[in-house]
Amino acid sequence: MLQFSKVGPNTYAGDLLVYLVRQSGKGSPRCGDGAVDEVVRGVHALGDFSGKEGEHFLFYPDKGRKGMPSAKRILIAGLGKDELSQEVFRKAGGTIASLAMKSKVKDLLIVLPGKVSEMVDMVEGLSEGLVLGAYRFKKYKTKKDPDAPGEMLTRAALYTPDSKGVAKAIAMGEIGAQAACRARDMANEPASHWTPAHFSEYGRNLAVAHGMACTVLDQAKLKKLGLGGILAVNQGSARPPEMVILEYTVKPNAPTLLLVGKGLTFDSGGISLKPSAGMEEMKYDMCGGAAVLCAMQAIAQAKLKGLNLVAIVPATENLPGPAALKPGDVITQYGGKTVEVVNTDAEGRLLLADALAYGIKKYKPDMVIDVATLTGAVVIGLGHHRTGLLSNNDALCDKLLAAGTRCGEPLWRLPLDPEYAKQLKSEIADFKNVGKKDGGTITAATFLKEFVGDTPWAHLDIAGTAWDFTEKSYIPKGPSGIAVRTLFDFVRNWKG
Ligand code: BES
Ligand code: ZN
Ligand code: ZN
DSSP, X not given: OEEEEOXXXXXXXXXXXXXXXXXXXXXXXXXXXXXXXXXXXXXXXXXXXXXOTTOEEEEOOOTTSTTOOOOSEEEEEEOOSSXXXXXXXXXXXXXXXXXXXHTTOOEEEEEOOSOGGGOHHHHHHHHHHXXXXXXXXXXXXXXXXXXXXXXXXSEEEEEOSOOTTHHHHHHHHHHHHHHHHHHHHHHHSOTTTSOHHHHHHHHHHHHHHHTOEEEEEOHHHHHHHTOHHHHHHHTTOSSOOEEEEEEEOSOTTSOEEEEEEOEEXXXXXXXXXXXXXXXXXXXXXXXXXXXXXXXXXXXXXXTXXXXXXXXXXXXXXXXXXXXXXXXXXXXXXXXSOEEEOSOTXXXXXXXXXXXXXXXXXXXXXXEEEEEEOOOTHHHHHHTTTSEEEEESOHHHHHHHHHHHHHHTOOEEEOOOOGGGGGGGOOSSSSEESOOOSTTHHHHHHHHHHTTTXXXXXXXXXXXXXXXSOOOBTTXXXXXXXXXXXXXXXXXXXXXX
């Protein structure tokens, strides 16, 4: 969709020309085009525009005016006066995308401000913002709303006279953002249309498209291998569980990163049934699995070279069918540890424990990151802005925190002191699956920690950020696609 344009603003005669401008200390912001700057001066004098971040205005250029570009519309968007960051450009991209869609614009040209060789990161952010901000999920709408935003932009281009590195930055931004949009698609699908089998199908297709290896462990294989956690959670569902494994191998001596994503295609709570208000949101309980698969998609598409990767998505529904797991049941996880299931709604940790233990034993990774909508407690603690990060390794945390910040997906580390493990003591098994309510995000991670041993590991609790994420121009209502770009960025910036 996005490209670098050699056609400059003076020759462009398309639907929408966009200038990004800085807020100036005094006087009117400037874009560098004399005739356009005259218009900006007028609007600034009226007090309607100062170039603040998020501020913008659209006008219809007078074709007769000397020196005026011949585009049909011109949009002036402010970048503020603070130091420029990738996030400022991402938000600008989101603003441009939504305005373009409102005006039913089909093509647009954005003129980049300043020297691009000094700001390829910004170009990448802008590309991401355009793609992420143009996202809508309309699959199930049968009627066209005449007031609805126009079709997605079909041609968007960025222009700069100094083009070094621009095409690559646009391509990378687009790859990451498109992958995040695919994760949003998976999450938007109702649970009847995004089942464990859909995860497997997506994994197989990715493997074919990008030369990865895909293995799907079906119910029989899971039984044979002894993955008792995912099997137990699946007992109440009419659909069999599936565990999708993707392998992306660059070179044998590169370190291996294992990604694990919670793929609960619907979480009713099981016999410990959730209240009905808001239960429909539990179709989103697969966002961790979606993030992991879509991050693999971006990594493979960008042909990243630094790390070997293995991604595992344990996928099932959690329903209270006649054979469902019951409170008080004792199950055996992969590797032999036993768990007294006190609450069947704390199911995510049961299948993650299997996937983590199995993935570590089988693939001997150098580090592990899991992503899961694991606890309501993280929503209470961190709200809808920061993802909870819990880990046994400081260096891994530092890298993830930096990646999250760069991507506009900030994380916040919570503690994992051994004292929290007391809550999980069981009288009859090795552990209980829940503690008290207190510190729920930490006790959930404490449970997972029992299954990773000494392998450097980080757990991302995305229950607050996978949907209803912080309001921003490039985050539409519904699922956010969180963690796809953070994982992509983490792998891109990997240095031993
Ligand atoms: N999928 C939920 C966590 C969740 C809650 C995600 C709200 C998004 C929004 C998870 O399986 C769950 O139900 N966790 C319980 C654990 C409790 C029973 C210890 C919770 O957080 O309430
Ligand atoms: Zn649950
Ligand atoms: Zn759940």
